[in-house]
Amino acid sequence: MxxxxxxxxxxxxxxxxxxxxxxxxxxxxxxxxxxxxxxxxxxxxxxxxxWNFAASRARLAKLVDAPAFGFAFQYQLPVDCLHLRQLSGAEDEFVVEGDKILTSIDSASAVYTVKVTNPVLFxxxxxxxxxxxxxxxxxxxxxxxxxxxxxxxxxxxxxxxxxxxxxxxxxxxxxxxxxxxxxxxxxxxxxxxxxxx
Known part of the structure; x- marks a missing residue:
């Protein structure tokens, strides 16, 4: 079943x-x-x-406005992201603020946990x-x-x-x-x- x-x-x-x-x-x-x-x-x-079954990778959408301070770039958090695991490299520094990702990495990609809602995939x-x-x-x-x-x-x-x-x-x-x-x-x-x- x-x-x-x-x-x-x-x-x-x-x-x-x-x-x-x-x-x-x-x-x-x-x-x-x-x-x-x-x-x-x-x-x-x-x-x-x-969780491996809930992992996803994506190239992030860079936003036009840079953060006021602390980081060089900000990106839009993927809409289906529940938890951002890492950016392009495991050592890349970042912070999540609201629905934005702040980092000094240009052309960033992300590994994140997807909001999996279909129990068949669990x-x-x-x-x-x-x-x-x-x-x-x-x-x-x-x-x-x-x-x-x-x-x-x-x-x-x-x-x-x-x-x-x-x-x-x-x-x-x-x-x-x-x-x-x-x-x-x-x-x-x-x-x-x-x-x-």
Whole structure:
């Protein structure tokens, strides 16, 4: 069965021991709560890791006006950009201000995270992390239990750890070796047994 918005919501609801929904247009509390949180949680989880399935590259549109100070050029942020990962080179300095990218790089290109809305395109490990975060965010409204909410946050952090390791192993090992999020969780790049050589 293909991944869908309803399926992701039902994964979250199942973790909470709540009733499943048949449609996001249901009038049930579960469906209303899923509708309230779904898009915001999806975008938040997309921003938290440079997911391979959500990566995109583009040549940036330079704007006529230069920044008032600090940088030589400014570019328009792509409309589908959720998180700017890097410019033309990994060491290129930039800052995002509103919907503009400020940098001193001429003719800049960007690697960024796209706002992926079609669940069919989601990586399976992203689906598990997303559904766990959705459960964590909805737990108080659905169950009224702060204990359940804490359980779901722990589940989410564990799901994200597994997802980051799996996703970063596909051509992005260098970025995970120095990932401060993983270091805070006790995984130290080349020192970890996962990265034994």
């Amino acid at each position: 293909a991944v869908s918005e309803v399926k992701i919501c039902n994964l979250a609801l199942r973790k909470l021991g709540a009733r499943l929904i048949e449609s996001l247009s249901d009038s049930s509390q579960e469906a209303v709560t899923c509708n309230l949180f779904y898009e915001q949680v999806r975008d938040a989880v997309l921003r938290e890791h440079p 990586d399976p490990s992203f689906v598990m992390a997303f559904s766990a975060r959705l459960a964590a965010e909805m737990a108080d409204d659905i169950t009224g239990s702060t204990t359940k909410a804490r359980e779901m946050w722990t589940l989410y952090l564990n799901a994200m750890q597994a997802a980051r390791l799996a996703d970063s192993a596909e051509g992005r090992e260098d970025s995970i070796l120095n990932d401060p999020w993983l270091e805070a969780r006790g995984i130290h790049g080349e020192d970890s047994p996962v990265w034994g050589r």
